[in-house]
């Protein structure tokens with residue numbers, strides 16, 4: 001997940017929801033299961049974009065075979081996702097990190113400022129897109 005996912009979630013969550021997430025983190029036993037997965041489902045109010053946009057290959061195959069129109073809509077949503085997460089032009093998620101970095105905050109989730117792959121994309125961005 002991205003740092004901006006956290007920001008968006010905090011801004012849209014109630015104090016009770018945030019307390020519940022903090023409780024899950026402090027009691028995390030580790031292991032393969034996502035720490036935020038509870039018996040009632042995901043503890044995030046606004047799920048990380050990578051979770052919202054995940055579709056397994058089996059589901060994608062079924063969608064493309066059964067309803068090509070829906071597949072086209074799905075591909076349109078993937079393009080929209082890039083408007084937030086693919087920094088070949090200014091993107092909101094990068095800008096949100098920048099705001100918090102300027103206040104002195106640091107997080108390993110600030111991938112737009114730490115991920116070699118995303119930094120490469122940013123550095124290859126033509127000046128006309130900045």
Ligand code: SF4
Pocket residue numbers: 034035036037038041042043044047048051052
């Ligand atoms: S949607 Fe994402 S954050 Fe929520 S439980 Fe599933 S993997 Fe974890």
